[in-house]
Amino acid sequence: MESKYIPALFEQKLSSFWETKGYFKGVIEKDKKPFCIILPPPNANADLHLGHAMMVYEDIMIRYRKIQGDNTLWMYGTDHAGIETQFVFEKHLKKEGKSRFDFERNVLFQMIFDFVSLNKNIMKNQLQKLGFGLDYSNPKFPMDENIVKIVHTTFKKLFDDGLTYRAKKLVNYCVNCGTSFSDLEVDYEEREGTLWNINYPLRDEKGSITVATTRPETLLGDTAIVVNPKDKRYKKLIGKYVIVPLIGREIQIIADDAVDIKFGTGAVKVTPAHDHNDWEIGQRHSLLHIQVIGTDGKMTKDAGEYVGLTISKAREAVLLSLKEKGLLGEEKKHVHRVGRCYRCKRVIEPLPKEQWFISIKPLAQKAIEAVKKGEVEVYPKRFKKDLIRILDNFIDWNISRQIVWGIRIPAYKCAEMKNEVCQHEKGWFVSIEKPTNCPHCHSEIFAQDEDTFDTWFSSGQWPYVTLQTSGDEMYNHFYPTSVMETGHDILRAWVARMLMLGIHITGKVPFKTVFLHGLVRDKHGQKMSKSKGNVVNPLEVIKTYGADVLRASLMFETKEGSDVVLTDEKMIGMRNFGNKLWNIGRFIYMNRPENREKNTENIDLKPPVDKKKTLEKMEKELEAVKKNYHKNMNGYKFGHVLGDLHAFIWHRFADIYLEELKEELKKGNIDIQNSLEKTFLECIVFLHPFIPFETEALWQVFKGENESILKQMV
């Protein structure tokens, strides 16, 4: 044995050993208790980051359960990550001076597919470096034919159940990415803008009404002016008409409670086609919506003389014209929040677009009941309230994306609709197999929806699609899964949706427990980000200190669900602990009778009375440690467990007991040797879920090269 623990000597070897032995292969063992975790699928084309390393919680649970003798399965898969991947791929295209518009749909899809396939193994290799005991033998990917089929089936069921609908609504559109986004995918940013006052002349009498706006160019699409019904200033004007400047349209002054009397002038221009609030007001008052900005980010023909101008050019032109006409009043600086594309950072345009939506209320209701009834447990507990609130406030989900890289929506529009031959509602039908004719009017002329599903629509089904595509037996045995472990930042985007879709489709909750981990921060408590330059690359850490150190550092004395601070000091501390552990093992091992030099003194089988007491004390203490260990492991207090083991192994077992018994051990007292070895081995079994490589390496030193701690039961 080396005098130091050298990770590089063992890590790769042991990863291969575990894989060859098939210890983590998901095989049904009917006589054992099933324990299943589905890995939150990482993007298929990116490098590992610390967020992935946090999934070490899952490995800890899996290894612990396995050692307990449960039938474990940790399902491996990667995600196609729709817009993310297409965005990365388009950057590659750009380098070659091309864009996505240079290719046919099918060609572009195939190119991205090939690109992703090339990169698919990166993630597997990197997760193995972390020591993750996943079942890598059965990888899942959303574009797998059998998964696509289930996703299509889900959509059809939702359609048949009346839970999807196609509607023209205001969506968050990025004119740069060329697609709409759900409300969760819009980032808001404080920005200093300008609030302009604009006068709208009254039609039937002298005078005007002044509105305040941050977006003068949308005036071209105004279809009403709204004031608060309680606002005394405007009471007389309600119901009267004004002329929209520049475009000359006559619109009415209406009343709605949504208007804040104190803000601006208390009178608001309403552009239902380009503002979420205005859309709502428009719905309530049956206003027209006139779209003056197109999906290309330019003014439409409804913008009159401004057609073809970009949004900013149109704004300048409108302001100039208003000024010339003397209709522009006071202007002032105004800080407000602007929605930006989370992907490319461009300002999001709310635009009316016909899309597929899922009716959330009925789905959310069932999910809330399940959470309230405790069919799903949430750890840490404080997130339970959050989850219920999230479900309660979930609005209808826009699942259409105008990108190629995704699962295409299996919805077809019957062309006969125009002639009112097909009576099917809105002319749309859904078919899992490629249809040959419309099921309603039997016409052969129809077209498939060009759009693909939001990525989260397939990931929202991940627990059951991954198991169902592994066979009925696997699904029946392992579903509902045991734990869903993920970051609390995607409680809304992912966990809530898995619950809703899982319950609706399978009739069961997709997982019995949700365990949420926090963020990794630097030593100043700052979020890690490329721009701050404080990002820690887990692969570098593994190179420097080994995977065990990284894992232990993310876990040591942390509170479940809280953010984790990762510093060099902590990693050095963990490395030192690993080394201490190694040397405890080495010391005990080298004092085994067969390893001792022949010329040592006589072996006295009976320890002296005082040493015997020491041994008894040690064993008693170990019992207490063991009891606490299982209690805390089952209570998801993993950081605590590692802290306890660290304290016991180093400061009790090594500093007290080993020091006291050292001389006897060196003399060759076999009882003491046995007792210390037994205690030590038990400790490394406890420690194994946290520090898998080193403990397995030590185990093999004592038990033989072909042995594994994973076959051990505590």
Added chain:
RNA sequence: GGCCGCUUAGCUCAACGGUAGAGCGCUUCGUUUACAUCGAAGAUGUUGGGGGUUCAAAUCCCUCAGCGGCCACCA
């Protein structure tokens, strides 16, 4: 504006009703081979401020302050 979390030794954090703990750092001492990535001894805290409940509060309640996060609105 609504909700949630945090504030404990120089630093990073544990303890969550019964005499405040760990790691790192600091001080002093110690190496004829288990480990200097080590060992021994030690210093350091009116547990953010104020009030309350209790025999007993870092821990429960109220309140104030600061930090962080999520959600909603911003015409």
